[in-house]
Amino acid sequence: MNRAKSETVVNFSLRLPEKLYGTIVSISKNRKHSINQTIKVLLEQRLEQNKKQELWEAFSSISKKDQDIDFAFTAQQEIADKDA
Secondary structure, X not given: OOOOXXXXXXXXXXXXXXXXXXXXXXXXXXXXXXXXHHHHXXXXXXXXXXXXXXXXXXXXXXXXXXXXOHHHHHHHHHHHHHHO
């Protein structure tokens, strides 16, 4: 595992139902990863999914008809003019 030198690692206990633990062990064996690495990857994937969902919901909320988004077009045009 390549970890940045400045990355701090925190150890903690995690209680899981036996069935879930067995699933994680099985996934770990199939991927030839440690249980720790498997849980880390699965958590990172889920957090990324949550982030994308939150961004989608935020985007969707400004696309409703009752929202005034003209300010965004003006701001984009100002940036485009500034970069030109």
